[in-house]
Amino acid sequence: MAVDYTFPEGSARTAAAQQEAAEHMSISMGPSHPSTHGVLRLQLDIDGEIVTRADPVIGYLHRGDEKIAENMTYNQFVPYTDRLDYLGPLSNNIAYAMAVEKLAGVEVPPRGQATRVIAAELSRISSHLVGLGAFGIDVGAWTIFLYTFTEREKLYRLFEELTGARFTTSYTRIGGASRDIPEGWLGRVDAFCDQFLPILDEILGLLTRNRIFLDRTEGVGVISRADAIAYGLTGPNLRASGVPLDLRKDRPYCGYEQYEFDVPVGTKGDSYDRYLCRGEEMKQSVRIIKQAVKAFPGGDWFARDARRIFAPPKDRVLTSIEELIQNFMIVTEGPKMPPGEVYFEAENPKGILGFYVVSRGGGVPWRLKIRSPSFCNLSILPKTCVGAMFTDIVAILGSFDFVMGECDR
Amino acid sequence: MASHHNELSYDSKIEGDVVVSRLDAVINWIRTNSVWPMPMGLACCAIELMGSGGSRFDIARFGAEVMRFSPRQADCMIVSGTVTYKMAPQVRRLYDQMPAPKWVIAMGACASSGGMYRSYATLQGVDRILPVDVYLSGCPPRPEALLDALVKLQQKIRREPAASRLFRA
Amino acid sequence: MPATHDLAAALARKFPQVAPRASTDWPAFNIPADQALTALQWLRDEAGFDMLTDLTAIDWSAAASPRFTVVWHLTSTSRFDCVRIAAACADDTSPSMPSAIALWPSANWHEREAYDMFGIAFPGHPDLRRILMWDGYPYHPLRKEFPLAGLDAPLPDAEVAEETGARVQAAPYMGGPFVATPGESAGVAEPCGRDQSWSEGKEKPAP
Secondary structure (H helix, E strand, C coil), X not given: CCCCCXXXXXXXXXHHHHHHXXXXXXXXXXXXXXXXXXXXXXXXXXXXXXXXXXXXXXXXXXXXXXXXXXXXCCCCCHHHHHCCCCCCHHHHHHHHHHHHHHHHCCCCCHHHHHHHHHHHHHHHHHXXXXXXXXHHHHCCCHHHHHHHHHHHXXXXXXXXXXXXXXXXXXXXXXXXXXXXCCCCHHHHHXXXXXXXXXXXXXXXHHHCCXXXXXXXXXXXCCCCHXXXXXXXXXXXXXXXXXXXXXXXXXXXCCCHHHCCCCCCCCCCCCXXXXXXXXXXXXXXXHHHHHHHHHCCCCCCCCCCCCCCCCCCCHXXXXXXXXXXXXXXXXXXXXXXXXXXXXXEEEEECCEXXXXXXXXXXXXXXXXXXXXXXXXXXXXXXXXXXXXXXXXXXXXXXXHHCCXXXXXXX | CCCXXXXXXXXXXXXXXXXXXXXXXXXXXXXXXCCCEEEEECCHHHHHHHHHHCCCCCHHHHCCCCCCCCHHHCCEEEEECXXXXXXXXXXXXXXXXXXXXXXXXXXXXXXXXXXXXXXXXXXXXXXXXXXCCEEECXXXXXXXXXXXXXXXXXXXXXXXXXXXXXXXX | CHHHXXXXXXXXXXXXXXXXXXXXXXXXXXXXXXHHHHHHHHHHHCCCCCEEEEEEEEECCCCXXXXXXXXXEEXXXXXXXXXXXXXXCCCCCCCECCCCCCXXXXXXXXXXXHHHHHCCECCCCCCCCCCCCCCCCCCCCCCCCCCCCCCCECCCCHHHHHHHCCCECCCCCCCECCCCCCCCCHHHHCCCECCCCCCCCCCCCCC
């Protein structure tokens, strides 16, 4: 809107029009911003303090994962899945491996599945800890961040023992994993869970009935149930709006049906509900892990009958010609997948991560589409942010707990 | 006596309450021990950056825990994460907005050279648009590695001829 | 599975041109492009698939016809099952598919991404612009003839491009192939860096 910025003598009307024009601002929030959780840019039009239009601009971390997948074998793509939701990489690894295993018609035996469940739940705890920490720090509570990152360090130690890396684990392979669990690891996981619950109560106690936190998050960013489904929201964001969809219970995979756990579902769909859902989910994850550790089966940890898909054990490769050739083919050409299409969804910490794999045979997919939960969660921002105060945007973004690595791929 | 090595050492000759030293040494000592990073936290390396700011690795020991997201208040831009072509202009703009003296740490494989993302959308190393002082490898580098890079940067800062550039930036 | 049979039978009754599509897991159907929206609406309203989980496209390469297929994945939040609907775009050179945004607002960003990556237009979409690449980017990256290394283009910001001299440069792998193609002889197909002489400082070898 064109406004004349000169002040004619004594003209109050122009000054008032000036004032009004100055209150309508167009602000670009991001892509480098402490509260945008990565490289998200929000083009906001604000009228005073109220946001009148919000247009998220994403793609600042688009690295071309789907194109890369068309040039990599199935196993070579596993490190790229780590870097999708880089706050809980193990769950991405697991979701991807299960998608491709579904395509191949291969199932990992119970020991492998139990390992995957424990790994996925640990990574859920890890991801929610960052979500809470970042949410807290965005609305002004520094301490939460330090507490949650200390707990994450303990988790990193467990991940490093299992996979070799603190995070960006690249743990799974098609048909199994890179290695079996180390000796004594289950005991350490159990010990972590035991000491984690009181600390989690302490962390949540800092925020749950905190007057300032309640003022900042209650009633902020309300998403109705219908909107949540229409916009494709998943994960804690969807459950906080009252839709009890959790793939671990509703479409169980990887042996989740044997474990007993509850799924927290919210009522109002505001930021506070989303926070509560994540907090409670961590407690339920601990419950699952303890059950899995207690009932941990023996046996194989990889699909022994998946001959052209999972590389044989190294000692066989180095001594037997047939296994050597098999290993060679799997490494150079990739695991032999039948032609077909498969779409597998897993309940990741951020929401439902789906992999749509189109294979024309061979070791390299023809098309790999990554259905990213953060991409869909963010698409509701233009609707949610309008009408909110400018400072509430930060609380809304924090409560969504998205990660741009996943959103942009 | 002041040493004539490359590295300026903080030698002082104390006479009563007066400390005599070289201007370079003093300026560099000040700059070294309060490098305020601007975390250009783009991807996974940012999480390790946050981890190094956390309690276990504690970047505050090196004077660098004041992570300023405003470039005007920061000394060192730590580019942590993949720089895409879409993001590259913003990184350069923010670097331009930093007041001198300023340094850049390219943290991780993606910032140093594009990393494992050799694709159409990824800038193959942030040194194509910024002058980088310290390259740090790793995917992601451990927080200890980041602290090592910071120490190396501090050693580099200590060698600078700061006094001659003081009014020239 | 009785549910699948019911769905397939009901769909076939209502839309006679629907054909089953080969799929390893969920029921999948091929639908002609002009009936896609009506079929999707029927699935949403009558069959209870209330959530559009994913919308994507596949490029079967320039040699194939039809070249582009748009794929919708629908989920039911009450029955927790999934269905895949695929429709081929009629035109191979300027593909288009009616927008599903009136049925599900979540289609908004998915369609922008399909447009960005494949160049598929979605008439009916209120704001069809690029979402992952920047607005002036001249290519559609997920098309099969577009190389992974990318093609040269100017940086999105002219000021910064002038200041730094940077451009969007193609970044081919040195050497290669890195994945063997099944069926070729091992000496040819084995992954190895074939041409080690090329480096970024030198001229690129001719293709």
